[in-house]
Amino acid sequence: MAIQSVVLKTIYVGTFIHSVSLAELQVLKRSAVAVDESGKILLVEHPVEASMLEMWAKEAGTTIVEAGPGQFFFPGLIDTHIHASQYPNSGIFGKSTLLDWLNTYTFPSKLPSRNPAYYATRDVTSTNILATTCHTAGQRAFVGRCCMDCMAPDYYRDTDAATSLADTIKCAEFCAKLDPKGELVQSIITPRFAPSCSRELMRDLGDFMAQSGLLCQTHISENKGEIELVASLFPECKNYATVYDRAGLLSEKTVLAHAVHLTDDEIALVKMRGSKISHCPVSNAALTSGAAKVRRLLDEGIVVGLGTDVSGGYSPSVLEAARQATMTSRFVSLTEGEEAKLSVEEALYLATRGGAEVLGLQKTVGAFEVGMEWDALLVGCTFVPDEEECDEDEDLLQAKQAVGGGMTPVDLFGWENWEEMVAKWLYSGDDRNVLKVWVKGRKVHEKPA
């Protein structure tokens, strides 16, 4: 569908569910959220009086969007780690682990191509096409050219550190022209990971990060073989995190993907620098990398979000990452104790507010609060009618079935409370439950009727 180009003043009415803290989801029933022309939330009215709705409905230029029964508004889900160019390989990983998977599946797939490639490719043109594609689609995105000047095949390596930095600056300049205020699309500095970057390149990128104020994303401590490789390549550093720290790449603007095997010293260093972590449970299981101890990171006060890590992860769904985060935490609890388990509320916090904070967007998105922007989903589930209803009124039955936009994988039997409904959505839901999507107040997707 075409992206809605003009954002009218819109009042959203119905049930709103969002995180107010790591452990608490708030359910705002019979409420209203007013969004202005720029996509900003002006008002959250809870509960909303019928007289107020009538008054708003009469105001010229105001649109009212109502959620039906079994539907609720939820903040947009945030993916803090995805490789766009690897999408064609989703689901293809066999029994490989990180280092052989990179050589077999990943490097060959990142040859420069016309396919727009978040971690893009190392090619400037394809990285810029990805940025333009996100911007045109109305998507909020950080897009980074993947820097690597060593330990990659010749066909997929920057010539040297100077070229790598120069190409990174070209991509940053392109994004600054495309979206001067960085309202939707921004550039992000992206050293692939320590083994494929020279000391010189990492230092140059660290300097560029300090000068530009851009975010930086990279991988850390994903797999034991990778950690041994880093130790052999950087014998002067006492651990993996120190390699980045020496280059000036660890700051509060750094997003570190995986962090499965961080040592106590590394956790202390990451915490001290204020760097953030993107937890990628699907990828970590698929590539047998390990199970990140998310509770430990959260207890230390480190900010954690979720990443799909396509195509180390097989699914581009952040809902899948959230549900797998709860599963991974259950395996962790077998050795670390019950408190390691993540709840439904916590997984959804990581998918929204956690992800927003990882990307420095905590004042902009992740919840329904005045001053934030309207990045939201309309979620719908399917009602299963009882027999009596079928006999009584066929029209009513059809109307109810249609409420969720047709059949969805989440069946409601009418007895569920909101907490149970959200749990059903997390564990059984998919894109069939996403009826509409808005970014910065613009509708960017609507499920076909």
Ligand SMILES: [Zn+2]
């Ligand atoms: Zn990755």
